[in-house]
Amino acid sequence: MFLPEAQSLKPAACVTRRSRKHPVATVTNTDFGQLWFDIFSTNRGGWNTMPFDAQLVESVKGFLDPEEGQRLYDVALVASKIGPCLEIGSYCGKSTIYIGTACKENGAVLFSIDHHRGSEEQQPGQEYFDPELFDEGTGRINTLPFLLRSIEKAELQDTVVPIVCKSALAARQWATPLGLVFIDGGHSYEDAFTDYNAWAPHLVPGGYLLIHDIFEDPKKGGQAPFQVYKLALASGLFQEQPRTKTLGVLRRRFF
Numbered sequence: 001m002f003l004p005e006a007q008s009l010k011p012a013a014c015v016t017r018r019s020r021k022h023p024v025a026t027v028t029n030t031d032f033g034q035l036w037f038d039i040f041s042t043n044r045g046g047w048n049t050m051p052f053d054a055q056l057v058e059s060v061k062g063f064l065d066p067e068e069g070q071r072l073y074d075v076a077l078v079a080s081k082i083g084p085c086l087e088i089g090s091y092c093g094k095s096t097i098y099i100g101t102a103c104k105e106n107g108a109v110l111f112s113i114d115h116h117r118g119s120e121e122q123q124p125g126q127e128y129f130d131p132e133l134f135d136e137g138t139g140r141i142n143t144l145p146f147l148l149r150s151i152e153k154a155e156l157q158d159t160v161v162p163i164v165c166k167s168a169l170a171a172r173q174w175a176t177p178l179g180l181v182f183i184d185g186g187h188s189y190e191d192a193f194t195d196y197n198a199w200a201p202h203l204v205p206g207g208y209l210l211i212h213d214i215f216e217d218p219k220k221g222g223q224a225p226f227q228v229y230k231l232a233l234a235s236g237l238f239q240e241q242p243r244t245k246t247l248g249v250l251r252r253r254f255f
């Protein structure tokens, strides 16, 4: 377990308790509010048992690795206690199920934004084009029916709020502080930076900024998400947490 600030604390300074159903630690010494967040924000490698069918989530189209999904769930389980969660790039709902299920456990809400027209690389003739997502009637990609089906199958109708538009439009009048922002929308520099600039400022102190598709090696993937990740770190506003594969995890500092 990675405990950045907690490492400097004496073990006897706090007492933890876990239940079988919800294996979470309870810090009994109220002086360590920061420690509380540290404990819950770490990559616990499957500590939490996700309360849904793994086959269901695997059947949903998407590009999220199961370990990354588990991490999304773990972080969202913490973050959704401090504010609503928001993702950019719903696609067909794979990440929506991971984050949404954690939100449901806490009675929280997940806002899920996507224009549902597919990103550049998902258009006809491009590398990630999927003919099943092509709507013959409109002659365009349409992933919204797939998202709605995923939400229904995972029984998240009372947890997830789908928002169908570009993320910058949704952000224009947004005024709700957020506990978690997951950026997994368009992978162009313009899209990635727009999503960061539009949504990162809405994170509460202690909230989480997650960015998917972090590739330090340009040969392995596009660089826009990694550049945004580095920009966020350079701002000094975020504390770096352990990554899970290509999922970057940053936490908004308390100052």
Ligand code: MG
Binding pocket: 063, 184, 212, 213
């Ligand atoms: Mg992605």
